[in-house]
Amino acid sequence: MKRKNGKISNAVIRRLPRYRRYLRELQKQGVEKISSNDFSELIGYTASQIRQDLNNFGDFGQQGYGYSVDGLYEEVSKILGLDHDYKMVLVGAGNLGQAISKYAMSIIDQGFQLCAAFDIKPELAGKKVEGITIYPYEELESYVSENQIDIGIICVNKGNAQEVADKLYSAGARGIWNFALVDLVVPEQVALESVHLADTLHSLAYHMNDIRRKSSGAEGKKK
Amino acid sequence: MKRKNGKISNAVIRRLPRYRRYLRELQKQGVEKISSNDFSELIGYTASQIRQDLNNFGDFGQQGYGYSVDGLYEEVSKILGLDHDYKMVLVGAGNLGQAISKYAMSIIDQGFQLCAAFDIKPELAGKKVEGITIYPYEELESYVSENQIDIGIICVNKGNAQEVADKLYSAGARGIWNFALVDLVVPEQVALESVHLADTLHSLAYHMNDIRRKSSGAEGKKK
DNA sequence: TAGATTGTTAATCGATTAACAATC
DNA sequence: TAGATTGTTAATCGATTAACAATC
Numbered sequence: 413m414k415r416k417n418g419k420i421s422n423a424v425i426r427r428l429p430r431y432r433r434y435l436r437e438l439q440k441q442g443v444e445k446i447s448s449n450d451f452s453e454l455i456g457y458t459a460s461q462i463r464q465d466l467n468n469f470g471d472f473g474q475q476g477y478g479y480s481v482d483g484l485y486e487e488v489s490k491i492l493g494l495d496h497d498y499k500m501v502l503v504g505a506g507n508l509g510q511a512i513s514k515y516a517m518s519i520i521d522q523g524f525q526l527c528a529a530f531d532i533k534p535e536l537a538g539k540k541v542e543g544i545t546i547y548p549y550e551e552l553e554s555y556v557s558e559n560q561i562d563i564g565i566i567c568v569n570k571g572n573a574q575e576v577a578d579k580l581y582s583a584g585a586r587g588i589w590n591f592a593l594v595d596l597v598v599p600e601q602v603a604l605e606s607v608h609l610a611d612t613l614h615s616l617a618y619h620m621n622d623i624r625r626k627s628s629g630a631e632g633k634k635k
Numbered sequence: 636m637k638r639k640n641g642k643i644s645n646a647v648i649r650r651l652p653r654y655r656r657y658l659r660e661l662q663k664q665g666v667e668k669i670s671s672n673d674f675s676e677l678i679g680y681t682a683s684q685i686r687q688d689l690n691n692f693g694d695f696g697q698q699g700y701g702y703s704v705d706g707l708y709e710e711v712s713k714i715l716g717l718d719h720d721y722k723m724v725l726v727g728a729g730n731l732g733q734a735i736s737k738y739a740m741s742i743i744d745q746g747f748q749l750c751a752a753f754d755i756k757p758e759l760a761g762k763k764v765e766g767i768t769i770y771p772y773e774e775l776e777s778y779v780s781e782n783q784i785d786i787g788i789i790c791v792n793k794g795n796a797q798e799v800a801d802k803l804y805s806a807g808a809r810g811i812w813n814f815a816l817v818d819l820v821v822p823e824q825v826a827l828e829s830v831h832l833a834d835t836l837h838s839l840a841y842h843m844n845d846i847r848r849k850s851s852g853a854e855g856k857k858k
Numbered sequence: 859t860a861g862a863t864t865g866t867t868a869a870t871c872g873a874t875t876a877a878c879a880a881t882c
Numbered sequence: 883t884a885g886a887t888t889g890t891t892a893a894t895c896g897a898t899t900a901a902c903a904a905t906c
Contacts, residue, residue: 602846
């Protein structure tokens with residue numbers, strides 16, 4: 413992977429997993445090569461954008477031919493860091509936490525292993541969610557550092573999320589997958605990805621109402 | 636709410652739930668008014684952007700004074716369509732579906748009510764997830780139309796997601812909250828919000844590796 | 859070689875930020 | 883009224899798209 417210099421914009425990064433998904437589909441269908449034009453039609457980005465995006469990371473194509481599906485899939489996987497495994501812990505085994513842990517458990521085959529869960533409620537200690545033991549919150553830091561955990565999944569309520577993030581960092585975790593509805597502040601050595609589920613639902617609500625307004629107000633055309 | 640003409644960009648919409656969250660916090664703290672400058676410091680958008688964003692929807696502020704926290708909270712809620720309730724069904728009660736349903740159940744107080752779940756597996760019919768009955772998949776359309784369901788939550792595997800979306804639409808649902816890892820195509824009368832959890836995790840992996848590369852390659856400075 | 863298609867530079871578009879007149 | 887702060891226009895910045903020379 414011949415990485416070029418300069419910072420890659422986040423817009424590009426967010427498209428990479430999607431490129432990878434479509435490449436995987438093509439691979440399954442036995443397609444060997446694809447041109448940026450054909451790929452454009454499939455994935456819905458312009459051919460120009462596809463070439464620009466990929467060229468941030470190297471010259472993966474071949475003029476007059478296109479891109480090798482297998483090769484590009486491997487490259488994109490490598491760029492994303494999916495060529496090695498990640499150990500994760502879940503913090504907060506309440507409603508949302510149990511929900512997410514269920515999902516997290518199901519992607520071990522994709523290189524993400526959920527190793528343990530933690531909760532501040534003493535009565536949960538020793539119990540299991542989806543086969544994963546819940547430990548007392550006090551043991552979080554020692555567990556993370558001793559077991560070289562890479563990623564902490566934060567599912568505590570928003571008032572405690574920042575403290576959990578701080579603990580995860582000081583114990584050595586370098587990735588935080590945050591589901592608490594709060595905007596965390598983390599040192600630049602930590603990668604943070606927040607999934608604000610409620611925000612996405614609210615955004616959905618907006619669009620539903622926007623569509624309704626448009627269709628009902630089709631006659632009234634306000635200035 | 637004095638809506639101005641012209642299309643609002645999606646970037647703006649995605650910021651609205653965040654404005655609302657911070658306004659709620661301010662409200663709780665008993666803050667009565669806030670200027671775009673102070674709000675900027677709190678929320679991390681520029682004051683200019685805040686004023687631009689809000690002015691897409693109306694003149695909510697008062698020159699020389701600022702914005703009323705209560706008033707603006709109400710306005711943003713209304714813009715998002717959170718001044719009325721939504722009835723939802725879950726489709727796909729497998730791993731991810733049960734995970735999401737747990738979460739969906741917990742936000743009824745916020746105007747989102749999960750009414751029923753559906754699954755194609757006959758052995759799940761009649762069972763309950765989190766207090767919600769699972770019905771046979773065949774009954775999806777009749778249930779949605781009879782109960783005037785607004786939103787369908789899609790948690791089936793990607794091969795079936797498009798069919799589910801089509802059924803939800805034809806039965807009258809006008810919002811789709813999609814968790815299947817596929818890009819759905821829906822008529823423009825339907826609002827679609829996809830949460831590709833795996834994509835966010837992959838994006839997190841990228842950033843973790845990016846940080847690692849930078850710190851380890853700090854000496855090697857490639858051209 | 860001729861045709862196809864990339865890699866890359868230039869042009870365009872849209873979103874963010876800055877500036878300031880309007881006004882409370 | 884004077885000071886503060888919005889609403890809005892203009893300037894800047896960044897991301898997307900178009901164009902085309904390089905090259906397989």
